Amino acid sequence: MSRPSSLRARLILLVLLAVLPAFGLLAYSGTQERRRAAADARAEAERLTGLVAGSEDQLIAGARDVLTALAATPELRAPPGGSCDALLQRLLPRYPQYASFGVIGSDGNLACSAPPAAAPMNLADRPYFEQAMRTGQFAVGD
Secondary structure, X not given: XXXXXXXXXXXXXXXXXXXXXHHHHHHHHHHHHHHHHHHHHHHHHHHHHHHHHHHHHHHHHHHHHHHHHHHOOHHHHOOOOHHHHHHHHHHHHHOOOOOOEEEEOOOOEEEEEEOOOXXXXXXXXXXXXXXXXXXXOOOOOO
């Protein structure tokens, strides 16, 4: 009776030996596929990051152009008054990508804005204001 048991064990061992390379190949293929998927995901993330960075660069360049044009407007360079606020109120609807416009004096006080500020505001402690005053160049805030 021990003979058939031995034959059965040999058959099972033979089947396992025949199937083992297939399992190994399957495991290897799975590992390679995961690596390929990770590399594809990394490449796609880098591509999307580049697109977002390019889009952000375009937005910043557009903002710089708008603000440069506004800075040259005589009504915005005049002392605070109705003409500055009125001009910004007229311009704001033409630029729906911006929530507000404002003119900050060299002392940091908000001279005029659209929409109008609810209370007097001093922005001298803001990093973008400090950078703009220090460098005399366009500065971007958070």
